[in-house]
Amino acid sequence: MTIHHPWDDAPGEGRAVELAADVLWMRLPLPMRLNHVNVYAFRDEDGWTIVDTGFDTGRGRAIWQMLLDGPLAGAPVARVIATHQHPDHIGLAGWFQDRGAALWTSRTSWLFARMLQLDAQDRVSDRQVAFWRAAGMPADRLAARQAERPWNSADVVHPLPLGFTRLVEGQVVRFGSRAWRVAMGNGHAAEHVTLWSQDDDLVIGGDQLLPGISPNLGVYPTEPLANPVQDWLDSCARLAALAEDRHLVLPGHKLPFRGLPARLDTMAENHESALTRLAQSLAERPRTAVDCFDVLFKRSIGDAEYGLALVEAVAHVNCLHQRGLIAQVGVTPDGGTVWGRDTAPDLR
Numbered sequence: 001m002t003i004h005h006p007w008d009d010a011p012g013e014g015r016a017v018e019l020a021a022d023v024l025w026m027r028l029p030l031p032m033r034l035n036h037v038n039v040y041a042f043r044d045e046d047g048w049t050i051v052d053t054g055f056d057t058g059r060g061r062a063i064w065q066m067l068l069d070g071p072l073a074g075a076p077v078a079r080v081i082a083t084h085q086h087p088d089h090i091g092l093a094g095w096f097q098d099r100g101a102a103l104w105t106s107r108t109s110w111l112f113a114r115m116l117q118l119d120a121q122d123r124v125s126d127r128q129v130a131f132w133r134a135a136g137m138p139a140d141r142l143a144a145r146q147a148e149r150p151w152n153s154a155d156v157v158h159p160l161p162l163g164f165t166r167l168v169e170g171q172v173v174r175f176g177s178r179a180w181r182v183a184m185g186n187g188h189a190a191e192h193v194t195l196w197s198q199d200d201d202l203v204i205g206g207d208q209l210l211p212g213i214s215p216n217l218g219v220y221p222t223e224p225l226a227n228p229v230q231d232w233l234d235s236c237a238r239l240a241a242l243a244e245d246r247h248l249v250l251p252g253h254k255l256p257f258r259g260l261p262a263r264l265d266t267m268a269e270n271h272e273s274a275l276t277r278l279a280q281s282l283a284e285r286p287r288t289a290v291d292c293f294d295v296l297f298k299r300s301i302g303d304a305e306y307g308l309a310l311v312e313a314v315a316h317v318n319c320l321h322q323r324g325l326i327a328q329v330g331v332t333p334d335g336g337t338v339w340g341r342d343t344a345p346d347l348r
């Protein structure tokens, strides 16, 4: 079975689409190329459970207020579940907590979100600059970035108060009149929560289970040798063991869909074929991660996407390196690491 979208139209601003009894789908805008995030609400006796929140912006809060006064009126928000630590998902969790909701998420998501929340920088750090340089960012772009205030997660994430409820792999939790099995994914965000209904066909996918678009798999100076592409592939394989055609996936972006087993196969194949393309290309012409954009993305990368493209290119290079298929073969005059075919004898 291929991907199928039972609903063609997304909910408008401040409105909800009912996906099942007491299960609502809503959207918040994002000021980016990917211009929205999906959020969901599940009702039972103790009130609403909200999944993901959008950014903490004046507009985001105003839309939530419309939703709270409209489709969500009549019951309190008992808890917020953050599928992962990215600001478009956890941005207003603290705002709901301030109003009495509990926060459920993975331990890594909470720690990461809270660390980044407290880690606001007015200037780009030296480590960040060294990371960009090694990835192959050209000197003029590097200088421009150093002259700007960097983007901070804290700009769009409401302060997270102390205290959360940890979701754990394999655990079964109850909300929205259903029991849900927790299954963690990795690669896009560490310890990303997915939830699988034990009572019907619903699966809450966050950004781990998306239709149509591939979530960003990025490496950051936080962990420069991370291998999120392999983490992602491993997650696709593990989640495939749970996935069935009957499942209705509620994704973090785009439209709800059926056809998860095929979608997981496609996502894994896309990254494996990108890795193969990249290994061949680097064997023919060694170069930096940034100079691999054309091979990886097969389109030109604009300024707005440059940062995400860079971290994703480094991720694919790291994966090939850790598979022993490429090695550092030189350095550009600007200090970029040049990658090429690993010609060292195999001593293993």
Ligand SMILES: [Zn+2]
Binding pocket: 037, 086, 088, 089, 207, 252, 253
């Ligand atoms: Zn997202």
